[in-house]
Amino acid sequence: METLVLVNLFHELALKGGNRPLFLKRAKAHVQRALKGTEARLEALWPLALLFRLPQEAWPEARARLGETLGVESFARVLRTAPDLEALKAALAGILEDGGFASFRIRAQRSDKGFPLTSPEVERLLGAFVRERTGAQVRLKGAEREFRVRLLPGAALLEAERHLGPGGLPPGVSGKVVALLSGGIDSPVAAYRLMRRGAEVALVHFHPFPLLPGGSREKAKALAERLVRFQHRLRLHLVPFSEVQRQILLEAPKAYRVVLYRRFMLRIAEAIAREEGALALATGDSLGQVASQTLENLHAMNGAATLPVFRPLIGMDKQEIKAEALRLGTYAISILPDEECCTLFAPKHPVTRADLEVVLEVERRLPLKDLVALALREREVVAYAWPGRKPLGEKAGQAFIMEHGPAGG
Numbered sequence: 001m002e003t004l005v006l007v008n009l010f011h012e013l014a015l016k017g018g019n020r021p022l023f024l025k026r027a028k029a030h031v032q033r034a035l036k037g038t039e040a041r042l043e044a045l046w047p048l049a050l051l052f053r054l055p056q057e058a059w060p061e062a063r064a065r066l067g068e069t070l071g072v073e074s075f076a077r078v079l080r081t082a083p084d085l086e087a088l089k090a091a092l093a094g095i096l097e098d099g100g101f102a103s104f105r106i107r108a109q110r111s112d113k114g115f116p117l118t119s120p121e122v123e124r125l126l127g128a129f130v131r132e133r134t135g136a137q138v139r140l141k142g143a144e145r146e147f148r149v150r151l152l153p154g155a156a157l158l159e160a161e162r163h164l165g166p167g168g169l170p171p172g173v174s175g176k177v178v179a180l181l182s183g184g185i186d187s188p189v190a191a192y193r194l195m196r197r198g199a200e201v202a203l204v205h206f207h208p209f210p211l212l213p214g215g216s217r218e219k220a221k222a223l224a225e226r227l228v229r230f231q232h233r234l235r236l237h238l239v240p241f242s243e244v245q246r247q248i249l250l251e252a253p254k255a256y257r258v259v260l261y262r263r264f265m266l267r268i269a270e271a272i273a274r275e276e277g278a279l280a281l282a283t284g285d286s287l288g289q290v291a292s293q294t295l296e297n298l299h300a301m302n303g304a305a306t307l308p309v310f311r312p313l314i315g316m317d318k319q320e321i322k323a324e325a326l327r328l329g330t331y332a333i334s335i336l337p338d339e340e341c342c343t344l345f346a347p348k349h350p351v352t353r354a355d356l357e358v359v360l361e362v363e364r365r366l367p368l369k370d371l372v373a374l375a376l377r378e379r380e381v382v383a384y385a386w387p388g389r390k391p392l393g394e395k396a397g398q399a400f401i402m403e404h405g406p407a408g409g
Contacts, residue, residue, distance in 0.1 A: 072165030169198030
């Protein structure tokens with residue numbers, strides 16, 4: 001037995017003017033890739049909707065995947081009937097057996113203008129049928145249950161089970177960004193927020209291996225495995241940072257260590273961005289959350305980069321960020337213990353209002369270009385593909401690259 005699935009694309013895609021065909025093409029390709037391996041077959045296509053047929057046993061997996069597919073506003077398991085009122089009532093009767101509700105709404109969309117009833121007439125007649133069968137009240141706003149009907153030439157589609165998607169834009173329509181990925185709660189949420197706005201995101205993680213064990217790298221890989229579900233293809237650059245830190249320890253006042261760490265991270269990330277063809281960097285900073293995230297310190301850090309530095313979480317507090325991390329499924333990974341670069345050798349009393357002249361004076365004593373080149377030369381690049389594994393198409397510079405497909409994809 002087979003199931004029909006109707007996927008509605010995010011309404012914002014309809015507002016893109018002359019670029020609309022590109023946005024819609026990317027969104028449809030992204031949805032089709034999300035359903036790869038479920039034996040889903042595209043059966044019909046409308047400007048902002050797609051209809052798939054798939055095996056009934058594949059519906060739970062398809063439902064889970066579509067719930068995380070960017071560009072999808074909603075999706076539904078639908079029943080196809082003959083294009084007449086009695087057939088729709090019979091299909092509704094079967095759905096009503098699944099459970100009760102106190103209020104409902106019928107929404108009809110008539111694509112076939114030859115259908116003898118208007119959309120409001122269909123809504124009124126089917127509403128009367130549901131009310132008679134269930135005793136539930138019609139409520140146009142805030143209804144407990146909503147039934148949607150699409151009237152097509154030669155057929156009608158009735159939504160039997162509706163779910164919300166994440167909305168947003170499909171990956172790549174807004175260019176490319178390199179996001180700094182720490183082991184904490186904030187940076188994966190920041191990366192996701194840019195993905196949701198259509199940016200293709202590459203990740204950069206700085207780790208203290210071999211100075212400390214490799215738990216930080218493994219945690220970054222686990223976060224990348226979770227984030228790739230939203231973008232489907234993802235590259236993670238794993239950059240050794242211990243030699244940079246050693247040099248800073250020798251030259252910098254203790255209070256300035258973290259600010260200098262972060263400036264070097266931005267320099268290295270910018271070099272990677274140029275390789276990746278990215279036009280901006282991104283971090284998980286939230287204004288005033290920790291000592292390094294004061295306005296003065298952020299200003300001192302920004303001076304190390306020439307590309308724009310996006311901070312999607314800048315106005316959010318920790319509870320808001322935690323709630324989103326829980327929803328995305330990154331929180332449980334982020335709270336695992338690890339050895340993070342910025343906390344290694346961190347001073348007890350870090351500077352909160354960095355003097356840029358002090359920062360620049362320290363950096364004049366450091367071999368900036370050599371340290372950046374060393375970090376880039378010794379990094380690994382891990383390529384992720386979801387669903388399933390996909391061979392890597394190209395290499396990034398001289399870095400060692402291994403292909404890594406998430407388990408269970």
